Amino acid sequence: MMWDKVNKFYPPWLEIFPLAFVVFALVYTDFYYHDLPARVPTHFGASGLPDAWSSKSFINVYLLPLVNLLVYLFTLLINLFFIMRPDDPRKVVNLSEKEKDALGPERLETIRTFTTRGLWLINTLVTATLAYLTFGSINTALGRQDGLGWFMWLFFAAIMVVSIGMAIKTLKLSSLDHPKIKS
Numbered sequence: 418m419m420w421d422k423v424n425k426f427y428p429p430w431l432e433i434f435p436l437a438f439v440v441f442a443l444v445y446t447d448f449y450y451h452d453l454p455a456r457v458p459t460h461f462g463a464s465g466l467p468d469a470w471s472s473k474s475f476i477n478v479y480l481l482p483l484v485n486l487l488v489y490l491f492t493l494l495i496n497l498f499f500i501m502r503p504d505d506p507r508k509v510v511n512l513s514e515k516e517k518d519a520l521g522p523e524r525l526e527t528i529r530t531f532t533t534r535g536l537w538l539i540n541t542l543v544t545a546t547l548a549y550l551t552f553g554s555i556n557t558a559l560g561r562q563d564g565l566g567w568f569m570w571l572f573f574a575a576i577m578v579v580s581i582g583m584a585i586k587t588l589k590l591s592s593l594d595h596p597k598i599k600s
Contacts, residue, residue, distance in 0.1 A: 419501065426500050430519040432493070435537075438544035439489045442482035442551040448479055449555050457558040461550075465565035467557055481554065485547035492540040512591060519593050520580050528590045535583040542579060546572040 440519045459477055468510035471477045502508050506525035507517050517525060550570060553565040 419497075423497070423500055425531050427537055431541075432489050432535060432588070435488070435489050435493075435541045435544040439482070439485050442544075444550040445548075445555060446479055446482045446551055447464065449559065452554065453478060453558050454575070458554050461553075461565050461569075465553075465567065465569055467564055478555075481547060481551045485544055485551065488547065489540060489544050492536060492543070496533050496536045499529060499536070510591075516593060520591065524590065529578040531583075531586060531590060535579070538579055539576065539583075542572065542576050546576065 423429045443570050453473050455473055456470045457473050457477055458469070459471040460467065460469035462468040506522065506529040510525050510528050512520070517584065520528075546569075549569065550565065553562065553569070556562045557564055
């Protein structure tokens with residue numbers, strides 16, 4: 418029943434993508450853990466080159482993939498909260514009661530649907546970014562690459578564009594000046 422409700426907002430199988438990034442980061446880390454040298458990069462500068470190294474330890478190596486897992490689960494739970502709430506979208510849209518009355522149930526449901534889809538996209542981008550950071554950190558430690566490279570900036574730009582785009586679209590959807598709202 419839960420997945421039927423999720424399906425009204427986006428196809429549940431899409432969760433495979435962010436989950437795959439999380440699993441990749443954990444498996445890749447586990448596969449190469451024993452091959453890592455005594456010192457591993459723990460921070461990268463804006464150039465993508467490592468600027469801090471620490472001794473190899475479980476926390477220094479697994480922190481990033483575990484954060485990835487927590488981010489994925491936390492964002493998924495927030496999304497499920499938006500989806501599983503009672504059928505009335507008024508309970509999850511943060512506007513005044515007067516604004517909610519003016520927008521009506523159809524527009525409020527549009528806002529909720531847009532928000533859940535956007536959260537899925539942001540979750541996918543963030544888990545991909547963290548998986549890439551994990552991959553780059555391990556490969557840098559192993560001497561296979563010098564740092565993260567410019568590709569990291571593409572992930573950052575994608576997250577920023579989606580976040581700003583979502584904010585603008587949500588503001589437009591919740592605007593009382595929207596053509597469908599005017600009397």
